[in-house]
Amino acid sequence: MNKLFMKRKSRGFSMIEVLIAVVVLGFGLMALAALQTSIIRSSAETKAQTVALQLAKDKIEDLRAFQTLAGYQAITSGNDTATESAVSYTRAWTVTRFGYQASTGAFAAIATLTGATPAADASGVAFTANNEYKRVAVTVSWTDANGNTQNIGIEDAIGAVSPGDGAKIVLNNTASSEPRYPRVLINDPSLTEGVIPIAVGNGTETAATNPKPEIAGNNNNQHVVETRFDVLTYAGLNNNTAQVQSRVETVVVGCTCNESNKDTADTSYRPTYWNGFRYAAPTAASYTPKSGAATIANNAPPQSQYCNTCCRDHHDPSGVTGPKFDPRRTTHTHYKIVNGTLVAAGANDDYVEACRLIRVDGIFRVAADMNNDYFNLLATRNDGSAAAYAPTATATTNYQNIVLDYLGARIVNQGSPSAYNTLLTASAVQALEATRSINDPDSISIQRTNDFKWLHSRGLFIDYLEPEALDKITNAKSACNTAVTTLQSCVLKYVPFTSINLSELTNWTPTSGTQLVVTNADFANSVGQTDPVRGKVVPGSNPTNNSNQTAYSSIFSSNSGVALLSYTIDTDETTLNDSQVFAIGGGSPPATGGTYQVNVTNYTFGASASTYPSFTANPSVVCNYSAGGNPYNCTTSTLGATTLNITSYNYEGAKIAYTATGGSSGISCSKTTGNNTTTITNIGLSIPASSIANARRTCRNFAVSSVSSGTIGAVTNSAKGSESTAISLTTADAAVINIGMTAEASTNASLLSCTYSGNYNSNDTIPDNKVTLTWSNPCQ
Incomplete structure (x- = not known):
């Protein structure tokens, strides 16, 4: 009996044991599900808090960026709204004004928020003219996933002295004080292969991180591509670290839009643009969304999350005043692609679009369009090392110099502000190139078998200068003491330019053939590759010995090129080209031919x-x-x-x-x-x-x-x-x-x-x- 009992017991679990196990497992899964939901909710809330805090900080910085005493005197309370990642934020700021009263030796509240300093308060105690400050309290509120209202707030004081004059005070101060701003340390950007910093004077440099398309989504094997890069201005290089002075976060996207899908409840915004100090917060459009806004097309392929903003805002209706998205165009016509050709889109047609967005007030806003003022190839190391694709030291130096030459000829040493927005002529650029040997070498040797070389392309982008920026540059020239510093140092910090490594965005040819082949890979299939997926030159299937063969590069001149589109979005965009000759030599022809x-x-x-x-x-x-x-x-x-x-x-x-x-x-x-x-x-x-x-x-x-x-x-x-x-x-x-x-x-x-x-x-x-x-x- 004992043996029989033991044999039956070893055959499996009893029903009661199974039920107990199921109950225990169920409780565990329920707890895990609750934990996962809590983590997701917590992550979303943390992101919302981060955005809200950035909105609050950026509002204070926006109010602090006045340029004149009248600008300070106009600061008053207000509110606005913003949407980020489907969360709507309401931002309100309260201004309290305080003036100095010499008779009491203290600051007292001023009832009027705007205008010049009043002579006295209600009780007759006199204020000292222009010796005052304003306290700004910013509160940002939003509704969380549970339907509860959340808010975050910060406050700071804004003095009557403009930031520009504040900097002069520091320069004249014999003490060790300096303006108050966060200290952010970064690794020297020039240590990253392909990044070329440009010196703007007084130890300050600017550089852009390498733009590379990112796969932001994938739906039915259709990829959502966003091109991202940061423009950094920094100083104080020490032990391969530097202190950041400004950071411009940028994303460029291509979209398909349709004006018939308007969200009439959504507010359109004018572009963010460079005002001489920073990228200004965009203003709400004066026209209604019905006449200016659009949304992404219903039947379009998967698109970036930023396409809603791009389609909504990127319009310059007839008669609009102030900064424009595309100030170089006389009309802002939208186009559709028909059999590979641009055709003006009708009222209900899908149309193609490309936008540059810059993070302003904590949110990516549509900025004025990019313009590639100077596109060229640089000599790379081609030495077989891990960074053979990087420019040579000589090419880097030559390029840094020609960028400064270009900016000098067009803006720094240009006597007429009306010409600041005019591109240099081809002959003027060729003269600069000859001086800096930027097109060296004339040809690159490549063997017929088992060899490869790299190509590197760059673009110099200069924002269109609106009247505020023109005035700031003009004033900087007038105030510059050239006995102490250079005109370049006084001016370039107010010029919105950047040099970008375009090697991963350029279209390279030929992509097949018997002589040369240049890689022009699709990023969606190469996301894990560390080397560039474009611009690598290898011999063709049967190259001709002792012959010269040419590789070509091209890119669209504005947003379409950086967004990696295969077409332009309007007829005003041009195609920029450059080429490199390769001398084929050495090696033996294939044994079979x-x-x-x-x-x-x-x-x-x-x-x-x-x-x-x-x-x-x-x-x-x-x-x-x-x-x-x-x-x-x-x-x-x-x-x-x-x-x-x-x-x-x-x-x-x-x-x-x-x-x-x-x-x-x-x-x-x-x-x-x-x-x-x-x-x-x-x-x-x-x-x-x-x-x-x-x-x-x-x-x-x-x-x-x-x-x-x-x-x-x-x-x-x-x-x-x-x-x-x-x-x-x-x-x-x-x-x-x-x-x-x-x-x-x-x-x-x-x-x-x-x-x-x-x-x-x-x-x-x-x-x-x-x-x-x-x-x-x-x-x-």
Whole structure:
């Protein structure tokens, strides 16, 4: 019995044990679910608190950024709203004003918030003029996930002295005091490969982090791409660390919008723009959302979370005043893509859009459009190291200098503020490039096998300068003591510019071929790669030895380029280009084949590929020509001697008008009506240009007269379009074959028939436009 009992017990759990386990597991899962929900809610609340705090801080900084005493005197209480990540925030600020009363030796409240300092308070105690400050208390409130109202608040004092004058006080102070601001230390940005800082004077530098598209979402294998980078201004480099003075967080997105999907309850905003000190908080649009706003298109592919803001705000309606999103455009037309072409979008059409957004007041706001003022390639190390893709030390120095040269010529040393927004001419840029050797080297050597080189592209972006910024730069020039500092140091800190590494955003070609291949990868498939996914040059499938080949780069000039779009969003955006020559050399051709070039000289190429010579050979050969004809790059299946046939070098040329001689055409024209045929002779016919389609055809005839390596053989189908000449080559390995041609007399087509339309008698003269001539093809 004991053995039987033990055997049954070992077979499994009893029902009561299972039920107990299920109950215990259920309680555990319920606790875990509650914990997860609590974590998610806590995370969302923490994010909301962070945004609210940033909103409060940025409002105080915005109020503190006045430039004149009148600006300070205008500071008063107010409120506004903002939305971030689907959370609506209400921000209110309360201003309390205090003035100094010498008779009591203390500050007392001033009842009026704006205007000049009053003479005295209600009891008659005098205030000292302009010796006052304002206390600002900012409260930001929002509704949390539970429906409860949350709020956060901060306060600070704002003195009557402007920030600019405050800086002068510090400069004149013999004590060790300095303006109060948070100290943020960062690693030296120049230690990051591809980042090139630009010195703006007095130990201050500015640099942009490397922009790289980020995959912000994925839906049905359609990727949401956002291009992000920060523009940092910093000083005090010490032990590879620096103190940040400002940080401009930037994201650039491409969107698909539709104005018929307006949210009339949402408020549109004008652009954030550089006001001479900072990117100003945007103002609410004076036009209603019905006439200015839009939302993302219903049927669009997955889009960035910032596209709602982009579609809503990025409009410059007719008659709008103040800063614009695209101040260089006369009209702000939206476009759709139809068969790869931009077409003005209708009222209910989806249209393409691209926006730059900058974090202002804690929220990303749509900024004035970017403009790539200067685009170029820099020499990279190409030394096989882990950072071979980074610019050389010489190229970095040359680039830093040419940026300062460019800014100097356009703004710093420019005497007319009206010209600050005018790009330098191509000839002026070329002169700067020559001085700084920015286009060195002329060519880069690359081996035919097992080799690679890197390319690096950069863009210099300068914001459009609104009147406030123009005035600040002009005033900075006037106040600059050039005996103490340089004009560049006085001016550049007020110029909103940045130099960006565009290597990951540039479109590179060729992406396939026999000579060179440049990587132009899709970031969605390369998110884990540490090296650049674009701009790496490798030999093609069968490169030609001792030849020069060119790699090309291009990018759109504004937001579309940085957003990595395959199209521009408007007709005003241009395409910027640069190129690099590579000298192919060394190595052996593949064992299974050889390559050579063919140049056809003393030959008139026609207007299309059908009027170029073609080649066949035994063994087989493939010869590909470039636009315009030469050179032909030929690849054979085996090495050694080959027979090359050049063919189809005769072709139909331009048509010529038939003109009668001696007042007689010598042509009979016939018209058949029913069973009757009317023939008119000696009509004195001449064919005008308007009837050139009916004119006589000609055949351009050529003959092979010389070959640099080989023997000229038999000619077949002479004087026809299919004429061919056999050439026995002595070598087909890494050679350049020059084939000389001689032009022979052209042959003219003969008349096959002449017919006319209309009613004429045999002695009538038929107008030219009633006559149709049919000519033979002289090249057949």
